[in-house]
């Protein structure tokens with residue numbers, strides 16, 4: 001009996017005794033768009049060159065279901081993420097809420113399986129079936145923060161270039177505001193488009209979500225605008241954008257699982 005319990009299982013459909021495939025933490029078709037890939041390893045606090053993979057996904061899940069999720073993200077990359085949002089610009093984002101959530105959760109779940117964060121691993125595992133097949137996502141909020149380019153200026157006021165948010169990043173956010181012990185806050189960022197996933201560890205009533213969101217909106221790092229699950233388009237005005245600074249990039253460094261430049 002114990003032998004069966006410890007047998008390797010597919011992280012998505014739970015099947016055992018099959019051949020497992022390499023699943024890229026970030027969709028392959030996105031990685032191809034980035035030339036120099038650096039991955040952060042939180043275990044030894046170093047960056048290494050290469051593309052991280054997990055090896056606990058069965059062939060059918062990987063090739064039939066997850067590849068559709070990847071295809072949706074690749075389409076979004078071409079229609080939105082490929083272009084930087086310049087300082088002083090507003091942004092329009094069109095989305096299929098369900099497909100977007102499947103993609104963001106997939107990257108987060110893949111990423112957290114390469115770490116020792118058991119609490120978040122178990123939390124994200126609850127969404128494995130919905131990542132594969134779709135469905136209604138409960139206890140989740142997704143927010144979009146637009147991070148624009150910024151001008152680098154010397155002390156004398158000379159422009160010396162532009163800072164570009166040229167990153168793919170997946171990270172745990174060390175949120176320490178009100179009710180932070182009841183929610184998990186994660187970031188999945190594609191260049192100027194940084195998505196924050198907020199997931200409650202257990203079912204929370206609406207007023208607790210409201211209180212939590214109020215805290216988030218007043219936190220030290222801006223965490224964007226909530227995406228409406230019943231809509232397919234959002235306009236982000238200039239005053240809701242932020243810009244790339246070394247501080248913004250460095251702030252989460254201790255909690256990063258992957259960073260690719």
Ligand SMILES: [Zn+2]
Nearest residue numbers: 010013058061
């Ligand atoms: Zn499977």
